[in-house]
Amino acid sequence: MSFALQKQGEIVVVDVEGQLIVGNRQELKQKVLDELERGERKFLIDFSQTGYIDSSGLGVLVSLSKKIREQGGELRLANLNEDLKTLFELTKLDTLFQIADSRERALESF
Amino acid sequence: MSFALQKQGEIVVVDVEGQLIVGNRQELKQKVLDELERGERKFLIDFSQTGYIDSSGLGVLVSLSKKIREQGGELRLANLNEDLKTLFELTKLDTLFQIADSRERALESF
């Protein structure tokens, strides 16, 4: 599992490859906060290559969203498969995040 | 698992895909005997796509070899991986069969 960051225009795109769970969420958090520190403000996390997410992974998304918003930035999500969508629905986090069906649509939406 | 037959010059080449075991050895036997009946005399069985062989699979090879020889024909084997080689060595069937390291060499050897 790993997190691949790349810049698309002025948006930082993060691919979550594998799981987002208690064992690695800190790594995702640090990588995104480093970019925020560097002045980046627009973030997109792409879950097309993600397996499962646990509650601490969800927690890190909530916390990042808050921190990014505090700096006047925005965090959006894309490519949740049916199972991951269910996870967001069960926790009502689908009401907290802007979730796009594709990377392209997410990038356009900023 | 299946047995794919093809003609290479005057040699009938049989690919054993998957296992050669009690559940399917009869199918191999019948396919080869049908060709023998039709007048074919040179047979090569290629094990490059084979998983494992059980004692009844080995038995069918012995029986086919005998039947083909009785008609003045020849059965050769090719592409036994290390594990299959061990099986032939344990049963000393490596002394009964002509076994080639590659299909090309087996085809040339006839």
Place this chain on the structure above:
Amino acid sequence: MAAPASGNGGSIADIHLRLTLETSIPSDVRFIERIVALVQRQCRELSYPNRQCALNIPVALAEAIANAILYGNLADPGKAVRVHADANAERVVIEVVDEGSGFDLERSVIDPTAPENIRREDGRGLYLMLKLMHRVERFTRDGNVVRLTLRRDE
């Protein structure tokens, strides 16, 4: 019992199959993924619906092991978490055992979807376990046991 189609080796529907797994890991969250993958594979061997193998089992089990490591064993690497999974065609039963003194399951669950909680970072673990499993039990038996039961969805 139906005869299997010729040559396809018989389908799961024709055989009775039970798979179990017993493991013991140090209290280190880096082991969670591997254990989850093993149980997920059992779920797949038994032809459970994809959603149960890809969502219900991995999320609930990852939560239970994480809690056992972090709250039960306080991440003490000298303490072990034991996992026992027992799966057949009808249900998967998983027990996660830590060396802690246990906790009150009902009182520890919050509703993370309530407006006052939705922005919290924590508090979604037990809630998700309860949502994703047919039954969640907690009891003490040679350690603090959390038992998850999932029935096959048809």
Place this chain on the structure above:
Amino acid sequence: MAAPASGNGGSIADIHLRLTLETSIPSDVRFIERIVALVQRQCRELSYPNRQCALNIPVALAEAIANAILYGNLADPGKAVRVHADANAERVVIEVVDEGSGFDLERSVIDPTAPENIRREDGRGLYLMLKLMHRVERFTRDGNVVRLTLRRDE
């Protein structure tokens, strides 16, 4: 116990793992392949050497199940063959149980490599089981049991 390398989820060497399988199949040789594949997968999950997973386990197990079906149960589809596999890091123990009245293991083995036998079609099953396993036992316990034991090769 060594800490796993960061992020790799821990290796098999760090955890204690035991996998078991229990199954019951009709006396039909078409089921053999699927059961063998399941036990092979357990062997792989436990990181046994490839040769043991690809040669020793499948051949010996396929032989034992075939014999149980054909000699023990005389291919009567109303009779079942039970297979129980119990694997950990050190050894795999497999029991194959049929509804027959048993047989004399020592007297049933021939040497298929002897000049008078080498051209025979049959008689290699028990011989291969003995060559490929560390131990082969036969006893009666709620049926005719053939127990195969394979120790991990280092």
